[in-house]
Amino acid sequence: MSETLTLHLEGFDGPLDLLLELARAQKVDIAKISILALVDQYLAVIERERVRLELAADWLVMAAWLAWLKSRLLLPPEETAGEEEDAEALAERLTERLAALEAMRAAALWLNRRPWLGHDVFARGAPESLTSVDRSGLAADLPSLLQAYVAARRRALARRPYRPKPRKLWTVQDAIERLTRLVGALPSWEVLMRFLPEDASADPVERRAAVASTLIAGLEMARGGGIELRQEEAFGPIHVRRREQETGDE
Structure with a gap:
């Protein structure tokens, strides 16, 4: 499915974002655009296809801005003379906001692909001390330990002499x-x-x-x-x- 909303209106055929750009550059007369037809086509696409939520929200914001800009353009000149911003400035601001939104979405996607701490990578714990501390209270050296082991083995062998397993070999x-x-x-x-x-x-x-x-x-x-x-x-x-x-x- 395409990620752009293609409109078929009287006086314009193309994506919604292009309509905003043309309206900002005064290359299309936004007063001649039917907002009702735009909304009908938007609802038809939403009902017919499975559209991602964030994409549908972007389309809705752009359609709302177009409707608001058209309402400003349709007002008589004397009623808009005291306003600080005109429709062209608002359209330019909308374009900047959409660019900033796209940059934030790209940054969020980049962050989401990075390894997660605690999920993909793990932080190092507290440093481990490798110092061996003898708390047994026993005093013994290696020669004494070997002599005690040999004496114990001798006592065990004296009590149980070794007897190999008898085998019957075929001659x-x-x-x-x-x-x-x-x-x-x-x-x-x-x-x-x-x-x-x-x-x-x-x-x-x-x-x-x-x-x-x-x-x-x-x-x-x-x-x-x-x-x-x-x-x-x-x-x-x-x-x-x-x-x-x-x-x-x-």
Whole structure:
């Protein structure tokens, strides 16, 4: 929506502020302007469109000044002879006031865009004192503190000796025995990692030991001719099966 009120009057077509400027410069006869038609067009714009309140107020002020100026111009000359200001001076004053109003609106908009104290920026509080004051009343130096800590640790360890967590590591011999027992029942190729013990996945260390032992056991049995190993791609799964003496490799 345009922020100017465009008028269509007898003898003038254009915005309201231009009508004021032309009246001030005596380039349009304000006596021929119909104030009633101006008010009707103003009310039609207000009712038809959503106009900002401050913009509608500016239009109303300008229309009121035009109506007042026209009433002054329509008075007989003898009745206006004693007046201090004529219509041209009043129109010039109105133009100056409108310019001052526009400057104030621009200044208000600039101030509104500045950071707000307490909202966008915050003032620094009282300076903080970094001086450390000991109010405990204890007198102790660093060597004494370290000696007391070592003595306390010794007493705690003496009452509760350290016992590492027992681990059951899967050896190569255990893996060879498990492969020998299970590989004879394989009908075809099977992934080597499926021959890990059932309880090897609970502890990460025990699982790594079981994987390493199972791999070494598979290599040892393949070298002895008991089983066959196959790996189709780099870092891919290793497959195992019982070596067939009668048939060739698949």
